[in-house]
Amino acid sequence: MASKYTALKDHETPIKVLFTGYLCTVGMGYLFALIQILFTHGMADGKFGLSVDDIVYSYYGNRSGTVLEQKLNGSMKENAPEQERFKIMEWVRDGADIDDYKDDGIEKIIETRCVMCHNKEASGIPSFSTFEGLGPYIAQDTGATFASLTRISHIHLFGISFIFMFVGLIFSFAETTTTQYKCIAIGMPYAFLMADIMSWWLTKIDPFFAWLVILAGMGMGISFMFMWVTSILEMWLFEPIFIRGFGSRYIEWRDSPEASIAD
Ligand code: HEC
Numbered sequence: 120m121a122s123k124y125t126a127l128k129d130h131e132t133p134i135k136v137l138f139t140g141y142l143c144t145v146g147m148g149y150l151f152a153l154i155q156i157l158f159t160h161g162m163a164d165g166k167f168g169l170s171v172d173d174i175v176y177s178y179y180g181n182r183s184g185t186v187l188e189q190k191l192n193g194s195m196k197e198n199a200p201e202q203e204r205f206k207i208m209e210w211v212r213d214g215a216d217i218d219d220y221k222d223d224g225i226e227k228i229i230e231t232r233c234v235m236c237h238n239k240e241a242s243g244i245p246s247f248s249t250f251e252g253l254g255p256y257i258a259q260d261t262g263a264t265f266a267s268l269t270r271i272s273h274i275h276l277f278g279i280s281f282i283f284m285f286v287g288l289i290f291s292f293a294e295t296t297t298t299q300y301k302c303i304a305i306g307m308p309y310a311f312l313m314a315d316i317m318s319w320w321l322t323k324i325d326p327f328f329a330w331l332v333i334l335a336g337m338g339m340g341i342s343f344m345f346m347w348v349t350s351i352l353e354m355w356l357f358e359p360i361f362i363r364g365f366g367s368r369y370i371e372w373r374d375s376p377e378a379s380i381a382d
Contacts, residue, residue, distance in 0.1 A: 174329035180262030290346035311338035
């Protein structure tokens with residue numbers, strides 16, 4: 120096919136050096152970003168390595184971890200019947216709303232079952248005679264705050280779109296990938312970037328969406344790697360890879376009639 124652009128391998132060496140310098144630097148940046156994810160989100164569930172739990176704890180929070188719930192299942196278990204303990208825990212899980220405290224009859228349970236010990240006169244244990252006394256024991260870990268999500272959302276959208284602008288621009292001079300696949304590789308990171316940011320907000324609302332965070336992150340990584348490797352190989356190793364090496368078989372397949380991809 121007649122090329123309307125200068126292929127990567129035919130660029131002047133200074134331009135290749137510029138492209139390569141940029142690619143290596145953002146590649147290193149990507150590596151450090153992954154390490155950072157491993158150390159922040161990766162440790163969210165207390166275990167090393169990234170899991171769906173980590174994502175849920177980071178964005179949605181660990182909502183089963185209040186002291187009140189632990190105590191009601193532990194040393195305070197004998198102080199209220201099963202049904203009432205369950206009612207209290209349900210209320211805590213639903214957000215420990217102050218209005219529901221009265222309406223759902225939680226206040227009554229606490230008054231009859233707990234305040235006999237947990238009152239102002241008691242020393243060493245918290246008083247539950249007022250709602251405020253419960254405060255520290257019903258505080259939930261609700262994950263990332265809306266303020267922090269807003270901040271990292273716009274930083275990521277602006278910053279990462281720039282990275283993919285230049286990686287995509289360099290890769291657009293590649294000649295071994297068909298136009299169709301080039302469009303996919305160049306467009307995919309943007310679709311995944313938006314899906315990634317949206318999935319944070321969705322996970323904040325519902326832990327179900329944690330898998331979308333992982334999927335979008337992986338999609339972005341795969342397209343980045345594909346563009347990165349193709350660009351570097353075409354610039355510096357075109358001869359050994361695409362003419363004499365394993366890449367030649369790919370070129371053969373690409374140009375064969377069986378590969379029914381319109382170019
Ligand atoms: C017979 C007295 C008694 C009753 C009734 C009682 N508690 Fe306690 N509670 C204690 C004592 C003593 C402690 C401290 C020892 C411990 O943590 O087990 C305590 C500790 C706690 C703590 C932990 C406080 C902290 O500083 O970590 C919570 C939460 C709690 N109780 C909740 C409740 C609830 C809810 C009820 C009602 C269902 C209740 N308790 C009923 C005596 C009582």
